[in-house]
Amino acid sequence: MAKEKVVILGGGGGGAILANLLPQDRFEVTVVDKSEYHVFLPGFLWVAFKGQPKEKFRRPIKSLLKPGVNFVHDEVVGVDLNERTVHLKGGGKLGYDYVVFATGAPLDFDAVPGHRELVERFGDFYSTLENAEKLHRTLASMREGRFVIAIADPIYKCPPGPHKGTFLSYELFKRLGVADKVKVVLAVPYPHVYSSKTIADVIEPELEARGIETHTFFTVDSIDLEKHKIYSLEGEELDFTVAAVVAPHTGPQYKVEPGNVKDDSGYIKIDKYTSQVVGFDDAYAIGDCTNAPTSKSGVTAHLQAEVVAKRLQGFDARYSGRTNCPLITDGKGLFVISDYDHPPIPVRLSGLKRFLEELFVATYWSAIKYPELWDPIFEAYFEASAPEVFLRYGGW
Amino acid sequence: MGEVIKVDAKGMACPGPISALTRAYRKAKNGDIIEIEATDPGFKPDVQAWVKRTGNELLELTEEGGVIRARIKVTAKRA
Ligand SMILES: Cc1cc2nc3c(=O)[nH]c(=O)nc-3n(C[C@H](O)[C@H](O)[C@H](O)COP(=O)(O)OP(=O)(O)OC[C@H]3O[C@@H](n4cnc5c(N)ncnc54)[C@H](O)[C@@H]3O)c2cc1C
Secondary structure (H helix, E strand, C coil), rough: CCCEEEEECCHHHHHHHHHCCCCCCCCCCEEECCEEEECCCCHHHHHHHHCCCCCCCCCCEHHHHCCCCCCEEECCEEECCCCCCCECCCCCECCCEEEEEECCCCCCHHHHHHHHHHHHHHCCCCCCCHHHHHHHHHHCCHHHCEEEECCCCCCCCCCCHHHHHHHHHHHHHHHHHCCCCCEEEEECCCCCCCCCCHHEEEEEEEECCCEEEEEEEEEEEEEEECEEEEEEEECCCCCCCCCEECECCCCCEEEEEEEHHECCCCEEEEECCCCEEEECCCCCCHHHHHHCCCEEEEEHHHHHHHHHHHCCCCCCCCCCCCEEEECCCCCCEEEEEEECCCEEEEECCCHHHHHHHHHHHHHHHHHHHCHHHHHHHHHHHHCCHHHHHEEECCCC | CCCCEEEEEECCCCCCHHHHHHHHHHCCCCCCEEEECCCCHHHHHHHHHHHHHHHEEEEEEEEEECCCEEECCCCCCCC
């Protein structure tokens, strides 16, 4: 039997794992990525706030793919689902039996006036390793004033990311001996300091204890770099000395035929359980590029990759909507855990869970390349920490 | 006359409905009316707090059969 051709668009968190999970005696697998490097996005936090070298958080995609997986270094500029064709910037075309969208959620720095100038001046911790490096230089030279972290759209990758940045920047200023002169400020679009009230109730006292200033119902509308002010959609303004604003995210920027597989925000419309693109049984989408009503997280991308790998082999696998974002502060921390049927619940970090987070970073590259070795461990962890288990036993 | 912007946030858990409202508000102009329906019980106090903070006008807030419906007149957008 001829091998079935699977073309995976994007070699990030979701795409690379899927490529490595597909049995090569049955599938001919090709990964297309416009970047030569796979970037571990949570690394932006370590680079921006701990000054770690950016090289630690990126690897050539080719080195992460199993031998036998084809890698095409080119940009996807169009996908025609009716013609089963992927169009590449270099002029090439790829045909497929199955296509999987995994191109993530790029950031739009033109949506908010003044944002591009802000990032060029200070850097940020959501877009690139280079910008994270720049933010570190900016923060390390701050002696006084206000460092503001704000958000331009309520839907963004890893909901606790800005909060992690807030705690980590406070720790950085403490290490530098300027914590009493630099005010850390966090502004969020939600009614409470975190999108879910349950989680907000846990982190609010932690923020307060550190003297971190918080603002709710603050969605960034425009930025004036000269006046050092951020204006919110809700009609308020904030002064800053240095600011990092999480940019609005977008779906795939390339054209997809038929156009109606993208939703109003440009994300690929999928069945939230099977990851199948609506209306097509030979197209899937995983990770940040989909409209699945769950937080955009690496865990989601990983679990959806497993579901798609199983479905392509004929098994009826489904994704529960499980997410798992760790939020670490000095000595303390918590995991934000949820799925489609349960709102986010906080799980306070014991030493063990803190250890798991460290392990997560240390084993990331290996888990991408050899997912089959790590999946049993992740599965055991996910089962033990499923929201219904916590709700039943009231947490660990 | 302003436009009527309808937002269906039924089935979205917190803060889904408020996020949907925020996104609709970004596109709205003064004079528009945003009609939003949600089933998350937290939406009622949240939308009241939102209206108070933003200074827009709450025309109607009802709850029927588990569906919370708010009609908001957009009056406070910066020109
Ligand atoms: C600061 C920060 C902290 C985070 N922390 C956590 C965390 O603690 N836990 C967690 O679970 N998640 C976390 N996340 C989220 C997680 O990193 C993402 O959800 C995950 O990377 C999504 O994987 P993906 O494969 O969908 O997209 P990505 O990893 O973004 O990969 C997309 C790939 O597609 C490629 N691409 C894009 N467009 C094209 C094109 N047109 N043609 C070809 N290639 C293209 C890109 O180059 C990229 O390699 C964090 C994110 C950030 C920014």
